[in-house]
Every structure is written in C-alpha cells, then in structure tokens.
Amino acid sequence: MEKIKIGISKCLLGEKVRYDGGHAHDRYITDTLGQYFDFISVCPEVEYGLPVPREAMCLTGVPENPRLVTIKSGIDHTEGMKKWAQGRLDDLAKEGLCGFIFKSRSPSSGMQGVKVYNEKGVPVKSGVGIFADAFLKRFPLIPVIDDGRLNDPGLRENFIEKVFVYYRWLEFLKKGGKPKDHIHWS
Ligand code: SF4
Secondary structure, eight states: OOOEEEEEEGGGGTOSOSTTSOOOOOHIIIIIGGGTEEEEEEOHHHHHTOOSSOOOEEEESOTTSOEEEETTTOOBOHHHHHHHHHHHHHHHHTTTOOOEEEOTTOTTTOOSOEEEEOTTSOEEEEEOOHHHHHHHHHOTTSOEEETTGGGSHHHHHHHHHHHHHHHHHHHHHHTTOOGGGGOOOO
C-alpha cells in the first residue's frame, strides 16, 4: 500500500526552522507514523520569507481576528502571511493530503488555544495561528491534530482512524465513485 500523504509543521520533523534556530522534533511522528505516512512539510514563517533565527512573534488583538506581530519591534506580518498562505494552500490542494499535524501554540501554525495578547498584554488562550486558520477554512474536511493532542491516546487513535477513512474516500472518488453511490436505502 502506498504511504498516505499528511501535511505537517516542518519543525516537528526535526528541521531547524524555529525562531531560535532550533526544532521541535517529535519521534513518535517520524519513527512510528512515518512508517505509514508521507509527510509534506510546511514552515509558514520561513517559506513566507523570514530568516532563521528570527525575532519571535505572537498574536495580538481579538482572538476572532488576531494580528501576527513581532514581539519586540512590533512589525505586523498579518496581511503578508495571509497572502502567502493562500498561494501555499493552492499548492497543497493538489497534494491529496489526508491529514495535517500542526505545531501547537505557534502564532502561525497552532490550530487552537494559541495565546492572543490584548492591548494590556494579557493573553487569552483561544486563538488560531494565521496559517492554521487559513488551512482549516480552506480544507474543513481534512482531519487535523497538533503535536500536543497526539500525546493523548484517544485523540491520537481518533485522528489516525479519520486519516484512513479520508484516504479511502479520496481513493473511492479517484476511481470515479460518486458520493451518491455511498447512500444505501433500506
Ligand atoms: S511552528 Fe510553524 S512557523 Fe514555527 S517553526 Fe514550526 S513550522 Fe515554522
């Protein structure tokens, strides 16, 4: 059986792309899931054009529509990152991804519970990273999880099961199957 394609935040594969020049290698992902999945990696901040190392960023403003800004110099990368994300998502749409593993807590890649700082500098843990948000809106049916939730056996199992179901669904459509063929009348 061919390996199933899964998108992933690049630093989780051990690539040194984080703001501090480090990585966030997750061995369960590379050593165990890597036996079944082919990873298509994405580092929004580096692919958007920022260097390694770089000034750390955070989300500010309101959780429903946060800004992505550098912490010390206050440079606002929100619009640039959103624009870049649309082009990257166009490419990913051609990959046939059956899932995505996001890096938790990142202002670019975190899929939920990312800190958003209000004007008083108080964080609320209810934001979504700018790239992750664009991905979730563009591909609402693709199964997603982050590295933190992957440590929970129940959530992990659920994610993997959904990935296999989604894979079989895409295979079914590729072979000319129509959604109505899946409806059974009793
Ligand atoms: S969390 Fe996302 S933006 Fe940050 S280093 Fe990892 S892949 Fe790049």
